[in-house]
Amino acid sequence: MLMRALQFSSHFITKIHQPFYATSSSSSCIPTSPKTFSPRMSSSSSRHSSLAPIAPLEAILFDIDGTLCDSDPIHYYAFREMLQEVGFNGGEPITEEFYAKNISGMHNEELCYVLFPDWDIEKARKFMDDKEAMFRRLAPEKLKPVNGLDQLCKWITDHGIRRAAVTNAPRPNAELMISLLGLGDFFELLVIGAECERAKPFPDPYLKGLEGLGVSSEHTFVFEDSTSGIKAGVAAGMPVVALITRNPENLLSEAGATIIIDDFADKKLWTQLQDIVKKSEPAKATT
Incomplete structure (x- = not known):
């Protein structure tokens, strides 16, 4: 079933080590799309708001896909191959622009209706399950942490900051990525969007994260990479630090990011x- 989609060619294995925006002259490789998936843009023009008002810092909530790791190249490949196999878009491979605009950052239940409005819902869900299974087969070899993640996790641990992962990814994917990144003992809580009443861009997953940790939104911030996730964090009453992993800086800023960083x-x-830390010291001295 879907044999073509499940064939992960050695040519692609080579290409995925290269930047996702690399030029390709073959349909089996990642096509060029400088507008959407370009090299990391300079964040020199991003807003310079401060996180200091949330001191003393109690917790940090992390998205996973695109935030802890750059997983979009794997997701894009799986969607492109499997959608082509079922004749989506007349059998023409989806472009990176299409993926970024219509797929990236959305949860699977919503994608069932976006991609397959004429399909029986159970058939659409089965497609999404198969796609996620393909992602999990590819991830162990290809998934890499975002630069500086180990240093940040050590800082968080050393300062006794609470932490949770909050994601729209299916639970098996989220647990696999956390394990592959060596963060199984780091996160105290894992919140799955599909297990909340509403997934991102609604605030429910982040509100559940705050409740689960027993912390206040006034002393917590969020790491995100997508406009959907940023909107969810802002709606939950927290500042959001956005990473320029794949999405254009202007969109991250428009979604409400407090500051924007490269990694x-x-x-x-x-x-x-x-x-x-400096602003927290006086508060600790008075307690």
């Missing part, structure tokens, strides 16, 4: 964290 090693992030 977890970005000096702008560490300046913000140092400011939070």
